[in-house]
Amino acid sequence: MTNPHWLRSFVALVDTGSFTRAAIRLGLTQAAVSQHVGHLEDEFGPLLIRRPRQIELTPAGAALLDYCDELDLADKRLKLRLSDATVDSGEISLITPGSVGLALYPLLLTLQQQHRGLVIRHRFAPDPETRDAVLAKQYELGLVTLRPDDARLAATPFAEEPLELVAPAGVKVERWEDLEALGFIDHPDGQAMATRLLARRFPGNPGVRTLPLHGFTNQIALILEPVARGLGFTVIPRHAREAYAQPDAIQVIECGAPVVDTLWLIHRAEWPLSARAAWVLEQLRNMSPFRSGGRKGRPRSG
Structure with a gap:
């Protein structure tokens, strides 16, 4: 299973559009976020096209982002199923x-x-x-x-x-x-x-x-x-x-x-x-x- 910390860094990077802002959101260093994304690219190939003020997803990056969204929905469904507040x-x-x-x-x-x-x-x-x-x-x-x-x-x-x-x-x-x-x-x-x-x-x-x-x-x-x-x-x-x-x-x-x-x-x-x-x-x-x-x-x- 793909390391969930790497995935969180990837999602934060896509959401914020910046390694710096992603690091601030996650409470990590910019180097740590870069390292996590690097591990993912070692596993799945190029995920991002890095431009001066923009990050663009490759097809592999878009597929990985969809996967992260599915994991997030599954996590929410599990919490909903187990929550006493949803009897x-x-x-x-x-x-x-x-x-x-x-x-x-x-x-x-x-x-x-x-x-x-x-x-x-x-x-x-x-x-x-x-x-x-x-x-x-x-x-x-x-x-x-x-x-x-x-x-x-x-x-x-x-x-x-x-x-x-x-x-x-x-x-x-x-x-x-x-x-x-x-x-x-x-x-x-x-x-x-x-x-x-x-x-x-x-x-x-x-x-x-x-x-x-x-x-x-x-x-x-x-x-x-x-x-x-x-x-x-x-x-x-x-x-x-x-x-x-x-x-x-x-x-x-x-x-x-x-x-x-x-x-x-x-x-x-x-x-x-x-x-x-x-x-x-x-x-x-x-x-x-x-x-x-x-x-x-x-x-x-x-």
């Missing part, structure tokens, strides 16, 4: 489960509209991918449903995510046989979630695997589409249900005492969160649906 600008990187992501992403966009310097980078992913991405420093923040047992990760509760039994609007769900008649719309976590929740509403049931399977999708935003069309029921987190665009086409079936998952915020434990990430998290926690544990659903008994 409302720069990149925020977050990787989450799809359900809570459906609730978080619009809030992040609202925050970005209010603070146009923010850049939002968000990805939906299951727990294992989220843990790996945070460990690899691909994302600063992650949300997982299971608290990780890894000393390299700090984990704190972020939000609660109740599970809900969701059926087509207008149908009656009072007995296990009603679920059999509807059929199950599955998703990657569907059977595990349904097993936990349905045990509350239908104790002693023969198990989710005995229900007719009427569909499967791994796209969180599409799980309720077949439900809305009357093709079956499903069990999903409340945040996913609240994000659905056709709420009148579905209903939440009351299941008694709620089954609630805790979402854990994770980041690398070896260093603190950036000031920007801490600021964004504070904004999110003050925004619905995270201010008081989420909006309440409107369960129906079916």
